[in-house]
Amino acid sequence: MQQNANPPDNTDTSPAPRSGGARRGFLKVLTALLGTVATVLVGVPFMGYVFGIRKRRVYWVNLGPVSDYTPQQTQLKTFDNPLKQPWDGMTAENAVYVRYEGKDEDQRDQFLVFSVNCAHLGCPVSWFPQSELFLCPCHGGVYYADGAHASGPPPRGLYHCVWRVRRGELEVRAPHYPTLHDTLKQTSVG
Amino acid sequence: MKQDSPMMQHLKHAAAWCDHRLGISEVWLPMMRHPVPKSVEGPMGWWYVFGSASLTFLMIQILTGIGLAMVYVPSASEAYESLLYLDYEQPLGWFLRALHYYAGSGMVVMVLVHMTQVFLQGAYKYPRELTWVVGVFLLLCVLGMFFSGQILRWDPDAYWGLAVAGSMAGRVPFLGPVIVHTLLGGDIIGGESLSRFFTLHVFVIPGALLGLLAVHLWLVLRCGVSKPPRPGESVDPRTYDAEYEQELKNGVPFLGEAMVKDMLFSALATIVVVLIASILGPKGPTDPPLPTMGGANPRPEWPFLWIFAMLALSPRDVETFIMLVFPVVVIVILVLVPFVSNRGERSPSRRPVAVLVVIVTYTALGVLTYLGATAPWSPKMHAWTGDAIPVSMVERSNVSELVGSTVFQYKNCRNCHALDGIGGRRGPDLTDVGTRLTRDQLIDQVSNGTPGGGLMPAFGKQITPAEMTILVDFLVSLRPEGTKPAGWATPEPSLGEAPPQAAASTDDRDET
Amino acid sequence: MRHAAVTYGAALAAMLAAGCGYTPPGKPNPADRPRTPAQITDFDFLFQQNCTGCHGDDGKFGPAPPLNDPIFLAIVPDAELLDVITNGRDGTPMPAFARRLEGPLEEDQIKIIAEGLKKHWKSSKLSEDKLPPYTVAAKDEATSTADTEAGKKVFARACASCHGDNGQGSSEGHKPGRINDPDLLSLMSNQTLRRIIITGRPDLGMPSFAEDDGRPGDYQPLTSEEIDALVALLASWRNQPRSGATVTLNVRK
Known part of the structure; x- marks a missing residue:
């Protein structure tokens, strides 16, 4: 508490x-x-550990034969996300909305596959087949059946998952948690 | 004086040895007995109890937190089960969970009250600026504890709370994806996300909090307890130290009368929190954290309801700014408070601006929190099947209007529109919509939504002409008994001599 | 006041410490363990959340046909209830509730509602054999002119006094309104029409097939065939050109 309890220490400055x-x-x-070297030797690996990003692997999730889908109908498809960690438990059970659009003029099957996460803040949107709208319970974002933004705060439409049809079966690239600058179209972070 | 027994002599000797090595009577006792201004002993001293009450709650949090950590499993697959085990199996596990929640809530309250008192009474002014600044970061730590604690309650609120945090962080330009990945500890919300927040809640934030708290308390000791303000007494950094030293000449030791108030209040606050915990019981967990479960309706904890409300109410264009920049601005403002005004009057009666700032801030926080708690912007997901059409409307309806009201429900209109106050509140209550909009206006509104991308989506593609006709029959009928529909009595001049189309078509359908 | 609080708190702490029989109100009851929406099996709750929106609290006084209706519950086949709740009624505002059709309910929950309706509200006084069968003869499309002609005669006897000669609504008053509107009829299935003719709307004052309120003095209960004929007549009105205002849908960009 006493500021000047000790006389000034001059030993450092004395010749x-x-x-x-x-x-x-x-x-x-x-x-x-x-000291710097030691700090870097400890600090850099530690920062790498905390902030390091594993390479995002590409997995394809089978969502069943195309023949199971009715044209112009949207359904919630659940699956065990291969991007999980082994101890994820039920939180690894993820879902996407799949809408079968029928065949295009080249007789290729067309799908719309949406993330359930609202493009606003990631809350789970609910599909209402009666009004053909997706409603978000958090801030009231609304999307049309094609995923386009209908109303409310979301800055864009629903996130589209990457899909393909292999041997008559619909496959979806395992979706990571999508955000505004890291949509499901990208394979790696950044 | 009576001769001590040899045993006693040994003990005293040992005590003196310890005291000499530790310097308790030399350093610590004087510190505890440091004088505080005499008027703290008086009734004004009751203003000074909130900081120590926060400290008391912190100790409860450490104690209950240690207890909970003995049972809780921070693993995504087992956390939920261990919470249920705490609630239903572990003896008094429910009580510890409840106390941890309500003492934590109490801590937020006490920290805010303490801060408000310091602000109102100008206690942050010279020479206590740094005490305030450290206090601001302590507040952030407490809020960080609250948020990370909610995540550990591994239910849908926690899971989707992480989603929201991730989405907000994901809006940061360029670095967003990296921050999200760091926050979630992986590509999806799961085990490592929970572990990261467990680490934050149990190691990182408590470490920071205790470190800052040590600095905060040291600053309280070093700068002394501020004198209760009196109107007319002004702080001048050039003369303050001498005046304060003079003041302390008549001071009273902190370890004494002044501390009694703190202890009494802390004890009372503790008892209140224990009572609340034992009456209200533990909070959650609600449903299991199953991401695919329908009907999830995530809500933030109460200290964050105001942010939830702000994000719902802010225009889309400024939203990212509010998410990312606004919090920084608030923190910077709080940190700058003692540098903007570190001299002058301290008494609130001479500082109307300070009082006004407090009133405005708390009113805004209160209103936003209320809005966040009621969340009128959230569609009510079960309204279309669960909220009955008011019987009075059913009884007065003709067949078309009856079927029209089932179309109203079927098309999920009720999720956003209330009838007689029941239903969603995102859109306007439609109980009297027939007096406001004409038939044609209603058809246009339903078909194309709010003009200019407003709140109502366009239903044009999702509704058949027959459904639209019958739905609008019902909507036109929504008006008090005996009143004419909108557009009936006041034809718009621009339409010329012909009766307005709206009225004509309503006539056609309504009264036949 | 403070003294009391302190005493109570101390007593509570002592009891907590002793772990004796006292149970504070906050102690969670194992019976209240959280259940997911899919695990709810309580009929009252399921009915309240999924049915009251259209069928009314307690299953009556809603805009849709009442489910809490003794005649309806006496004649409706169990399989029909299960089917309609599961799949909805196409083209009408009755939605599908099955999860696989993106509805909110699991199969066993639908079963609980379907079975619960009769368990809760079916009256033992009414016997099914004295009532016309529930199931409609003519499907929505199949209507013969013969039926229509027969239907006109039955209509004049059983319906015209309230609904007008051609179903155009009564000349006085707002209710019951026009029932020959093709838009309206397109949203009601033949099955629903038959059901309404049989059960009436006891909650809203429409008589059942057997009651003579407001009908001619010599009124006789309708036979099953007469009801079919009425349905055929209404179905023929459904196919009239739409008279209502044409709805212009501005297509969104």
Whole structure:
């Protein structure tokens, strides 16, 4: 509490013997150098551990034969997300909305596959087949059946998943948690 | 003086040895006995109890937190089960969970009250600026504890709370995806996300909090307890130290009368929190954290309801700004408070602006929190099947209007529109819509939604002409008994001599 | 006041510490363990959340046909209830409730509602054999002119006094309104029409097939064939050109 309890310590500034001065200077530089190296040696791996990003692997999730889908109908499809960690439990059970659009002029099956996460803040949207709208319970974002933004705060339409049809079966690329700058169209972060 | 027994002598000797090595009577006792201004002993001293009450709650949190950590399993697949085990199996597990929640809530309240008192009484002014700044970061720690704690309650609110946090962080330009990945600890919300928040809640934030708290308390000791303000007494950094030193000459030791108030209040606050916990019981967990479960309706914890409300009410264009920049602005403003005004009057009666700031801030927070709790912007997901059409409307309806009201329900209109106050509140209550909109206006509104991308989506593609006709029959009928539909009595001049189309078609369908 | 609080708190702490028989109100009851929406099996709750919107609280006084109706429950086949709740009625505002059709309910929950309706509201006084059968003869499309002609005669006897000679509504008053509107009829299935003719709307004052309120003095209960004929007549009105205002749908961009 007493600010001036001790007289000022002048030992550092008092002139030192020449030979000792050089040695002390060297020691200081060496200490700073080794200290920096030591800090980097511990710090960099640690930062890498915490902030490091595993390469996002591409998995394809089978969502059943195309013949199971009715044209112009949207359904919730659940699956065990292969992007999970082994101890994820039920939280690895993810879902997407699948809408079968029928065949295009080249007789290729066309699908719309949406993330359930609202493009506003990620809450789970609910599909209402009667009004053909997706409603978000959090801030009231609304989307049309084709995923386009209908009303409310979302800055864009629903996130589209990447899909393909292999041997008559619909497959979806395992979706990561989608955000505004990291949509499901991307394979890697950033 | 009576000679001590040899045993006693040994003990005293040991005590003196410890005291000499630890410096308790040399350093710590004077610190505890440091004088505080005499008037703290008086009734004004009751203003000074909130900081120590926060500290008391912190100790309860540490105690209950240690207890909970003995049973809780921070694993995505087992956390939920371990919470249920705490609630139903572990003796008094429910009580510890309840106390941890309500003492945590109490801590937020006490910290806010403490901060408000310091602000109103100008206690942050010279030389206590840094105490305030450290306090601001302590508040952030407490809020961080609250948020990370909610995540550990591994239910849908936690799961979707993480989703919201991820989405907000994901809006950061360029770095967003990296931040999201760091926050969630992976590509999806799951085990590592929970572990990261467990680490934050149990190691990182408590560590920061205790470190900051040590600095905060040291600053309280070093700068001394502020004198209760009196109108007319002004802080001048050039003379304050001398005046304060003079003041302390008549001071009273903190370890004494002044501390009694703190202890009494802390004890009372603790008892209240224990009572609340034992009456209200533990909060949640609600449903299991199953991402595919329908009908999830996530809500943030009460300290964050105001942010929830702000995000719902802010225009789309400024939303990202509110999410990312606004919190920084608030923190910077709070940190700058003692540097903007670190001198002058301290008494609230001489600082109307400060009082006004407090009133406006708390009113805004209160209104936003209320809105966040009621969330009128959220569609009511079960309204279309669960909220009956008011019997009075059913009884007065003709066949078309009856079927029209089932179309109203079927098309999920009720999820956003109330009838007689029951139903969703995202859109306007339609009880009297027949007096406001004409038949043609209603058809246009339903078909094309709110003009200019407003709140109502367009139903044009999702409704058949027959459904539309019958639905609008019902909507036109929504008006008090005996009143004419909108557009009936006041034909718009622009339409010339012909009766307005709306009225004509209503006539055609309504009264036949 | 403070003294009391302190005493109570101390007593509570002592009891908590002793772990004795006292149970504070906050102690969770194992019976209240959280259940997911799919695990709810309580008829009252399921009915309230899924049916009252259209069928009314307690299954009556809603816009849709009442489910809490003794005649209806006496004649409706169990399989029909199960089927309609599961799949809805196409083209009408009765939605499908089955999860696989993106409805909100699991199969066993639908069963609980379907079976619960009769369990809760079916009256033992009414016997099915004295009532016309529930199931409609003519499907929505199949209507013969013969039926229509027969239907006109039955209509004049049983319906015209309230609904007008051609179903155009009564000359006085707002209710019951026009029932020959093709738009309206397109949203009601033949099965629903038959059901309404049989049961009436006891909650809203429409008589059943047997009651003579407001009908001619010599009124006789309608036979099953007469009801079919009425349905055929209404179905023929459904196919009239739409008279209502044409709805212009601005297609969104």
